[in-house]
Amino acid sequence: MALTPARIEDGRALTLAGFAERFSMSDLSGLPLLWQRFGPYMGKVPGQHGQDGYGVCYHPDEQGGFDYLAGVEVVDTFGLPDGFITLSLEPRHYAVFEHRGSLQGLKGTFDGAFQWLAQSGEQQAHAALFERYPAVFNPMNPDAVMEIWIPLQRK
Template identity: 75%
Template sequence: MMMNPIPVRYEDGRALTLAGFAERFSMADLSGLPRLWQRFGPHIGHVPGAHGHDSYGVCYNPDGQGGFDYLAGVEVAATAGLPAGFTHLTLSPQHYAVFEHHGSLQGIKATFDGIFQQWLPASGERSANAAVFERYPAGFDPADPQAVMEIWIPLERR
């Protein structure tokens, strides 16, 4: 379990247009997330208009009951020409607290719990009504105990 998470930085993020595969999930059952990434993985490096080398996991459209949409995707310069079955969304510029998760993704729920149950209540910050996203560097291996990825938490401006 991640104890006392501390953001590695605060950042004013730019608008991002992302494209990939999206599905609806519930916090009660996240077992489909790895399958979504397995479906999307072969497309990484082959998405028309892809920009950059990072991959993104975006949690958006929360329903207040634990349900949310999740997009596994990459940044794109334009959405024209995307293959059938792809979803795209644009994240507006936002102020973020950026955290790092170290290790395999088996422990990512503990990292998220630490952020939302420990850091956020103690920080004096307020989560903004905007998408939370994960940023994975090129070549990220979800099973690697040495892997590092980022979690971007949107914050209300003070």
């Protein structure tokens, strides 16, 4: 079932910092472990701006591999803990989709978003897509809401 975007938005530039690993669409089992590793740093990252968490998919390859960063927005990169990497996202045009409830159903939301994209006449830009987790997000809450931001090519 194709989802309708919650909104189309011009996103701002973001500098993110956190932990990153390479994943494959055929095995995403390490994603929760990456977030567990990053979790103790939430709200305590030097230079952190805001309280939202970001999961960023970038550097995809033709075999379904991609890099994924679990992190937060920072105003500067000074004093980051060992092992942190930074990623800068340019301002882009996005289709923003809401996901409600358990993260177990997140794949279905992604599938619906990409079905919408295929039917919409829009084209995905060759840029990072990201998940935005509001500070109040609790993956155990069945009413939890997070967002998926898919970059679009400007027409």
